[in-house]
Amino acid sequence: MTHEQPSRSIPGYRLGDPELPQAPVSSADFAHMKTACLLGDDDIDALRRSHDVLVPQTEAILDVWYGFVGSHDFLVASFVDTNTQQPNADYLSRVRARFGQWIADTARANYDDAWLRYQLEIGRRHHRVGKNRTDEVTSTPLISFRYLPLLAQPIVDTLRPFLGTPSRDREDVDAMHNAWRKSVLLQVTLWSHPYIIEGDY
Amino acid sequence: MTHEQPSRSIPGYRLGDPELPQAPVSSADFAHMKTACLLGDDDIDALRRSHDVLVPQTEAILDVWYGFVGSHDFLVASFVDTNTQQPNADYLSRVRARFGQWIADTARANYDDAWLRYQLEIGRRHHRVGKNRTDEVTSTPLISFRYLPLLAQPIVDTLRPFLGTPSRDREDVDAMHNAWRKSVLLQVTLWSHPYIIEGDY
Numbered sequence: 001m002t003h004e005q006p007s008r009s010i011p012g013y014r015l016g017d018p019e020l021p022q023a024p025v026s027s028a029d030f031a032h033m034k035t036a037c038l039l040g041d042d043d044i045d046a047l048r049r050s051h052d053v054l055v056p057q058t059e060a061i062l063d064v065w066y067g068f069v070g071s072h073d074f075l076v077a078s079f080v081d082t083n084t085q086q087p088n089a090d091y092l093s094r095v096r097a098r099f100g101q102w103i104a105d106t107a108r109a110n111y112d113d114a115w116l117r118y119q120l121e122i123g124r125r126h127h128r129v130g131k132n133r134t135d136e137v138t139s140t141p142l143i144s145f146r147y148l149p150l151l152a153q154p155i156v157d158t159l160r161p162f163l164g165t166p167s168r169d170r171e172d173v174d175a176m177h178n179a180w181r182k183s184v185l186l187q188v189t190l191w192s193h194p195y196i197i198e199g200d201y
Numbered sequence: 202m203t204h205e206q207p208s209r210s211i212p213g214y215r216l217g218d219p220e221l222p223q224a225p226v227s228s229a230d231f232a233h234m235k236t237a238c239l240l241g242d243d244d245i246d247a248l249r250r251s252h253d254v255l256v257p258q259t260e261a262i263l264d265v266w267y268g269f270v271g272s273h274d275f276l277v278a279s280f281v282d283t284n285t286q287q288p289n290a291d292y293l294s295r296v297r298a299r300f301g302q303w304i305a306d307t308a309r310a311n312y313d314d315a316w317l318r319y320q321l322e323i324g325r326r327h328h329r330v331g332k333n334r335t336d337e338v339t340s341t342p343l344i345s346f347r348y349l350p351l352l353a354q355p356i357v358d359t360l361r362p363f364l365g366t367p368s369r370d371r372e373d374v375d376a377m378h379n380a381w382r383k384s385v386l387l388q389v390t391l392w393s394h395p396y397i398i399e400g401d402y
Contacts, residue, residue: 029347032273032275033347033351035273035275036273036276036347036348036351036352036354036355037351037352037354037355038354038355038358072233072236072237074233074236075237127401128401142400142401144401144402145393145397145401145402146230146234146237146390146402147237149350149386149389149390149393150234150237150238150386150387150390151237151238152386153237153238153239153382153383153386154237154238154239157239157379178358181354182354185350185351185353185354186351188350189347189350189351192346192350192393195396195397195398195401195402196346196396196397196398197396197397197398199343200328200329200343200345200346200396201345201346201347201396
């Protein structure tokens with residue numbers, strides 16, 4: 001399966017861009033990472049089943065996630081324009097568009113080399129090596145490391161009602177939800193790479 | 202509630218040791234961390250309800266966790282004696298004793314300053330600044346960062362059957378399980394501190 005490119009119009013979206021650097025995680029390392037967080041073929045299948053459940057609800061899911069961020073100053077701070085001290089609405093909306101596409105990409109679960117490269121790029125955009133550059137904004141230099149793993153919890157927890165449509169049985173909803181939990185944990189671990197002391201990742 | 206000290210006989214167990222350095226996480230930072238991963242008072246209550254459910258099953262839980270580690274060479278590697286290239290049984294058993302106490306401490310959920318200091322000490326024992334020293338062993342210099350967040354998944358997933366005793370209703374088991382998930386995520390995030398580039402945590 002190659003990456004479909006439904007979203008070339010999303011500014012800064014670079015999944016499949018061959019100019020992204022190689023990921024500093026070998027395919028053997030990545031296989032171990034999947035094993036460590038119990039992400040198996042059944043989870044990949046469950047993620048893919050979630051695609052058509054979640055994608056039509058993308059805006060509603062983003063409303064919940066942005067609602068959570070927006071309700072906490074210490075999280076909104078990452079989107080503040082340091083000139084005006086106000087949240088930068090354009091920055092928020094550009095990130096939101098990519099976040100919406102991220103739902104589809106996570107659910108498509110085509111975790112190949114192109115996907116890995118883009119995960120590392122997402123990591124750089126959280127860290128001071130790359131934050132603000134993609135969107136050419138003046139904002140805080142860094143999202144503190146601590147929030148990468150921690151925010152996996154609200155992201156995954158709040159997804160559950162969107163998976164539990166009336167036509168799905170509970171076992172299937174659990175399977176999709178668990179697969180999402182593993183995938184998000186795997187991704188935040190990849191995104192953490194730029195924060196880690198060289199040699200310690 | 203002060204820390205009970207049921208376990209002074211566990212080698213290297215230092216919860217409550219005033220000689221541990223101050224945690225480099227302020228109480229305001231820690232409050233934000235709990236908020237970010239949705240750990241609230243209900244979760245603290247649920248963790249405490251899990252104490253008497255889990256503690257009598259400690260050895261069986263550790264059997265599952267050690268079984269998981271033991272079934273993967275890339276995880277066992279952290280316990281290998283680099284002189285003999287064989288797993289160091291004494292090192293494994295010393296860590297196991299502390300890991301058993303960690304179940305009780307997590308469930309006691311008295312996440313105060315002494316607890317925070319000890320979490321940072323646990324982090325150092327995973328990282329090259331402190332690995333092997335507590336147990337005076339010759340082993341690999343580092344547990345790679347990536348496994349700290351990733352192993353939260355098997356630890357928490359495999360806990361569920363131990364929470365689901367026949368006398369508990371499903372809602373209460375879910376509450377305890379979710380609270381454990383949040384607490385473990387919070388803890389692995391704290392343990393990651395020594396791995397993070399200065400200023401980026």
